[in-house]
Amino acid sequence: AQRVTQPEKLLSVFKGAPVELKCNYSYSGSPELFWYVQYSRQRLQLLLRHISRESIKGFTADLNKGETSFHLKKPFAQEEDSAMYYCALGRGATNKLIFGTGTLLAVQP
Amino acid sequence: EPEVTQTPSHQVTQMGQEVILRCVPISNHLYFYWYRQILGQKVEFLVSFYNNEISEKSEIFDDQFSVERPDGSNFTLKIRSTKLEDSAMYFCASSEKGPRVDGYTFGSGTRLTVV
Numbered sequence: 723a724q725r726v727t728q729p730e731k732l733l734s735v736f737k738g739a740p741v742e743l744k745c746n747y748s749y750s751g752s753p754e755l756f757w758y759v760q761y762s763r764q765r766l767q768l769l770l771r772h773i774s775r776e777s778i779k780g781f782t783a784d785l786n787k788g789e790t791s792f793h794l795k796k797p798f799a800q801e802e803d804s805a806m807y808y809c810a811l812g813r814g815a816t817n818k819l820i821f822g823t824g825t826l827l828a829v830q831p
Numbered sequence: 832e833p834e835v836t837q838t839p840s841h842q843v844t845q846m847g848q849e850v851i852l853r854c855v856p857i858s859n860h861l862y863f864y865w866y867r868q869i870l871g872q873k874v875e876f877l878v879s880f881y882n883n884e885i886s887e888k889s890e891i892f893d894d895q896f897s898v899e900r901p902d903g904s905n906f907t908l909k910i911r912s913t914k915l916e917d918s919a920m921y922f923c924a925s926s927e928k929g930p931r932v933d934g935y936t937f938g939s940g941t942r943l944t945v946v
Contacts, residue, residue, distance in 0.1 A: 754931060765835075766874075766922065768934040808874065816862065816879040816887045817930040823873045 724749045726811050728822035735799050736830050743794040743825050745783075745809030754812035755792040756819065757783055761805045769794075769807070779803070799829045833857040837923050837938035844945055847912050852941045854906045854923030862926040863906045864935065865898065867891075867919040874922065880906065913945045 725748040735741055747753055757769040770778045772785040772792060783794045792809060806826050810819040836855040844850050856863055865877040878888040878898055885898065897909045906925075910917055920942050924935040 756934065758937075765939040766924075766935075766937040768936075771934060773931075812930060814887055816864075816881065818864070818876040818879055818887060818889075819866075819874075819930070819935070820876070821874040 724811060724813055724820050726809050726820055726822035728807075728809055728825050730825045731823070732826045732828065734828045734830060737801055738798050741794075741796045741799045741803070741827065741829075743807050743809075743827065745792045745794065745822060747790050747792060747809075747811050749790075749811055749813065751813070753785070753787075753792075754817065755783070755785055756810045756812060757781070757792075757794050758808045758810055758821075759805050760808070760824075766808070799827075801829045801831055803827060804829045833936075835923055835925055835936050835938035837921075837941050839941060840939070841942045842944070844913055844943070846915055846945055850910050850913055850943060852908045852910075852921050852923075852943070854908070854925075854938055855904055856906055856923065856925035857927070857936055858904070860925035860927045860936070862929055863898075863900070864924040864926075865908050866922045866924065866937075868922070868940075869916075869919040877908070877921075910943075913943075915945050918943055918945045 727746045755772040759769045781796045808824045809822040838853045863880040868874045878892045879886045895911045920940045922940045923938040
């Protein structure tokens with residue numbers, strides 16, 4: 723079965739510290755993985771996709787097929803990074819998303 | 832920047848009543864979706880819509896649910912006879928070229944409370 727696991731409900735770090743938000747997936751095919759972010763009182767927004775291999779707001783994520791992981795990383799956390807982060811797996815002809823349960827990142831000053 | 836607009840932001844309804852949740856996708860988008868999030872749980876796919884028909888639906892999307900694009904701009908989700916367990920945040924999303932290419936743009940959601 724397709725599944726996305728985000729083991730941490732809450733991750734609290736200090737400003738300037740490195741951040742790693744964990745995501746593991748279960749999918750037999752070739753996965754398409756995404757990170758979405760939801761800032762307080764705002765809508766879900768696409769942060770990045772593994773296909774584009776981009777860095778957005780200092781965040782990167784590398785797909786590791788061997789470990790079936792797509793962890794989100796940032797070397798130096800900022801207070802404005804505080805938000806809910808969702809890892810998602812795209813599948814099917816319509817590329818519907820299967821979401822993880824989300825990790826709340828809290829960056830302390 | 833163009834937005835996906837959802838109305839109302841919050842709706843309270845009695846069990847057994849019909850509700851219609853409305854969405855106005857971005858005008859040049861062709862792919863439309865509904866997701867929901869029950870409080871404390873993950874965001875779940877309900878249905879996708881393309882070329883004026885449902886392209887995929889989840890097992891949650893039973894006969895009580897329907898979607899329509901009545902006038903070429905609005906995209907609605909109807910729940911015929913609401914149950915307490917339908918209480919959730921409902922998100923509409925759209926995509927221009929397909930989410931593999933340009934991802935989704937989500938609306939801000941409608942919080943449905945069934946009492």
